[in-house]
Amino acid sequence: MIRYMIVQNVLHRPLRTLITAIAVAVEVAMVIMVVGLTSGLLLENAKRVEGVGADIMVQPPSASVFLAFSGAPMPIAIGEKLKQLDYVQAVAPVLVQFNSVNGLDVVFGIDPASFTAVSNGFVFHSGHDLQTQNDILVDDIYAKAKKIKTGQTMHILDHDFHVAGIVEHGKGARLFVFLSTLQEMAGAHDKASIFYIKNDRTDHTPAVMDEVRQLLPRYEVRPLKDFISLMTSSNLPGLGAFINVMIGIAVVIGFLVIFLSMYTTVIERTREIGVLKSLGASKGYIVRIILSETTLLCVAGAICGIGLSFLMRTVFIRLFPALSILISANWILRASAIAIIGGLLGASYPAWLASRKDPVEALAYE
């Protein structure tokens, strides 16, 4: 009976129901997309770093796990010392630069020989390896997103590069140039941001890490096997706070919309509340009706929001193929729960107001 009444109430004002459900849907989609976008980018970045194929990554003291934020404070000569350590098979110095023109891209300056030794080389979709100082390799996702073909000229970091080849994605960055070229452009002669180390056997990683720590105290030495677990919003200063602020804004929007919607509903249904009271409906019964109606609206909105998130992801990835958006079941549930709890909080006051109405005054309401 009560379910039928709630459904009928919701259907009685279709426009208000639609607007409320849309507001909740936007709230849910906003949470899912903000988290999905940040998580997707972090995870994709981590997979690319792992995809390099090295066992250990060495960075300067206090360096971030987010490569784009790394500078180039390490002398390249460190690489030679690392090579001499026990169990080390190959060492690849990489200079990382951040390109913010026409998007946000990480550019790796590499020495093709050492990088190939660590990563087993690129898989080419077209073209060839770096040969001249102005050559650049582009991964297939970036090439597709920017419609880049082998042989064309590409302008980044205020420099014209010749696209030598299109390579399979997943080797640390999307763009690769000669180490020496990037060092010259960045004014970082004989410097590197990262050293990738490949061991002769994977199980020697702890031993090599100990050796590196003895050789380079205070330097950041990280095993790449667990790199994905380091790529969380809590490891990026401000990102966790940003996500929380965005979620907070979404919750406030949902709260206010539900509050307004249910408040007007209660005002509009004053006489009906009086009728329910005359029939002997308790305060709890009336609160239950209002909160159940809110839950129904929020659940409908959450379902629409989940659908909207997947639709937005499809559209975004079609428009920006380099974008990675991770929609997880965990965050779908959390976003839905946030919307429902926020909605119920928003409806609490109107529900309380309804339950407190004087039945005689409510019955006389015009």
Next chain:
Amino acid sequence: MANAARIFPSSEVLTLARERALEPILKTENLWKVYRSGKVEVPALRGVNMEVFPGEFVSIMGPSGCGKSTMLHVIGGLAQATRGRVLLDGNDLTTMTDAARTLLRRHKVGFVFQKFNLLPTLDAYHNIALAQHIHGNGFDPHRFEVVANLLGLSERLTHKPSELSGGEQQRVALARAIVSEPKIVLADEPTGNLDTKSSEAVLSLLRQLNKELGQTIVMITHNPDAAAYGNRVLHMRDGQVVDGSTVH
């Protein structure tokens, strides 16, 4: 004092009540209801004394503003009395909490209003069933069917209030009021929004409910013809019951 004597049941009714050892289902003793508007006190009821016995159909008449509706609200537990006593089926409403009066309304009182007061989102069936749902004893299909048939609603149950005539809406409201078998039905100007034909139909149904089911009814009206459907008429003026007569 002579007037006061007449607002109680006639000697015939009292004799019958005594024979059956009946207690009044409703009794008010020096009932006052005073509204406050700022510092001004407006007494709506000024010491009402009356009794209604089980199976009676009592009409209460009086001019606008004489306190009829206020009395209905107070004896139905919708409003709290300022002083005096209201005994409904042995329960003193004036000492009850709001929650206790809610329970009492749920189990012992059925209301019928002038403006029908059906829920516009529900069809006739669910408007009636709602009372049983709130009553809490579950849906009683037999009682529902008896009431729907008695009030001639069987063919109109799937219609929403906006699809029903005024007379049909009031019949639904009447069905809602009696479907949970209340001790007393309180009707506030039940024909006030109806044309003559529909009014007669609703009043006939009230009388039928009283005669066939023994339903106790207290009806407020300003229409003498409507009041004549009851078997006792009380007259109110200035917040007091001033006269009573038995209709034969």
